[in-house]
Amino acid sequence: MDAVPDPAELFAQLRREPDVDAPDLVAVDATDRLLLDEAAAAIAAAPDAVVVVDDGHGALTLGAAGLHGATGVRVHQDLLVGELALAANAERTGLAGSYRSLPLGPELVRGARVVLAKAPKSLEALRELVQVVAADADPAVTLHVGGRVKHMTLGMNDVLGEGFTDVHATLARQKSRVLVARGPRPVRSSFPVCREHADLGLTVCAHGAAFAGAKVDRGTRALLAALPGAVPDAATALDLGCGTGVLAAALAAARPGLSVVAADQSAAACASAAATAAANGLTDRVRVVRDDAAASLPDGSVDLVVCNPPFHLGVAVSETLAHRLFAGAARVLRPGGELWCVYNSHLPHRDALRRLVGPTRQVTRDPTFTVTASTRR
Structure with missing residues (x-):
């Protein structure tokens, strides 16, 4: 036996x-x-x-x-x-x-x-x-x-x-x-859920496990408002930890000459970002990749990285996930390229950004959210 x-x-x-x-x-x-x-x-x-x-x-x-x-x-x-x-x-x-x-x-x-x-x-x-x-x-x-x-x-x-x-x-x-x-019992699929945001000129689509669903969270909105000043002459951009792909779609729609990659390690996020790109007629402008902290992108290949990093690991607050993304951004940015990031104002991310990426300046700040720009050394 x-x-x-x-x-x-x-x-x-x-x-x-x-x-x-x-x-x-x-x-x-x-x-x-x-x-x-x-x-x-x-x-x-x-x-x-x-x-x-x-x-x-x-x-x-x-x-x-x-x-x-x-x-x-x-x-x-x-x-x-x-x-x-x-x-x-x-x-x-x-x-x-x-x-x-x-x-x-x-x-x-x-x-x-x-x-x-x-x-x-x-x-x-x-x-x-x-x-x-x-x-x-x-x-x-x-x-x-x-x-x-x-x-x-x-x-x-x-x-x-x-x-x-x-x-x-x-x-x-x-x-x-x-x-x-x-x-x-018989049930019809209701995913992805898509919602039009007339104020942003975008339709956002989301699968069930995507953060914030088809809504646009306040942190993303804070970063969206600052994006017109983000590396205006950039030829390549990465939405790192893209979620539903709102930032990638906004960049592609606003800058016709920009090549945009949306990356996330979540399968639901990637499926959502692809659906968001399709809903906005941007399938040929936004390339969606599933990887961990932009691991599949070559070193020094990107002019602009935008990121709204997670700060929860499960149900616990953790800085580790954000730091992993910051290090990934530093690797793929060309020297002089910039990481534009939004995070809760109480989080001590600025020191980590300076250490992992390079000189970091505050773009906007309110009691809830801070937007910073970090230049790759």
């Missing part, structure tokens, strides 16, 4: 890299363990029909394969660093080849009987997942959505109820809980 795999031994091999790391951040959490335990019987009953969504660093995918015998696991991770961490952890644990990565869509879930998902930060992201699973998974599918109790709301039950007839919650364990949904 084969030995029963040891979860502790498997999970001890997992790492977060290349994602940001810190003493209080982990590669496997209580929600991962609870999801795998709750779905164990379902995985065993349909080991070739398992889908995993937004696996942080591979614990769900590799746990399903290594502990419960799942084969050919289909995986969608919104963040590229999650994909890279999963690949590295699969090699480390001898489970490379046990899964394949796919976009969020019909191919991901077609015929799926078991779907494991970490609870997304927004209800719109959950709604898009529900619509995809309910429309194309096997009629006998069970969707397991796990998260920390303090971050789960009754609104999640309501969204799951839009696509499933039976929704219930498991008992909590180690401050985590799983919502279980069965009985998919």
Whole structure:
């Protein structure tokens, strides 16, 4: 008889890299363990029909394969660093080849009987997942959505109820809980959502997991107002951490001779930015790339970088993500090129910008947002 795999031994091999790391951040959490335990019987009953969504660093995918015998696991991770961490952890644990990565869509879930998902930060992201699973998974599918109790709301039950007839919650364990949904019913996709902003002369489109949805957040508006003065003779520009692509679309629309790249590590952001470009007739003017901190762009190839960096890692405030983008901007900027950045005025980003990019001047500031311009040394 084969030995029963040891979860502790498997999970001890997992790492977060290349994602940001810190003493209080982990590669496997209580929600991962609870999801795998709750779905164990379902995985065993349909080991070739398992889908995993937004696996942080591979614990769900590799746990399903290594502990419960799942084969050919289909995986969608919104963040590229999650994909890279999963690949590295699969090699480390001898489970490379046990899964394949796919976009969020019909191919991901077609015929799926078991779907494991970490609870997304927004209800719109959950709604898009529900619509995809309910429309194309096997009629006998069970969707397991796990998260920390303090971050789960009754609104999640309501969204799951839009696509499933039976929704219930498991008992909590180690401050985590799983919502279980069965009985998919017909539901039409509502994504991407598009909204016209007449004051900006732009239509913005968003998939569920895109920050701010189809709205234009106040920080982006502050940077938009300053952009006419940003390197007027630039030939190439990069919207770094582009989200829905508002800044890229605005630059391309205002400067017909400018070559614009929109980059983000989020699959939902990239799909949204591409939809925004198309909605504004800018598909041939804006090139969208999914990468981590502009890693795919050559050194010294850009005249202007614009950036509205995130300052949350999950639900915690973190400067690390912004610093990673600043370092990426410094690498791709030509000497004398500029990074135009907006951030919450209370954040101490200016010192980091001076250190990582070069001399930094304040362009505008109010009690909420500061716009700075940093010149590459």
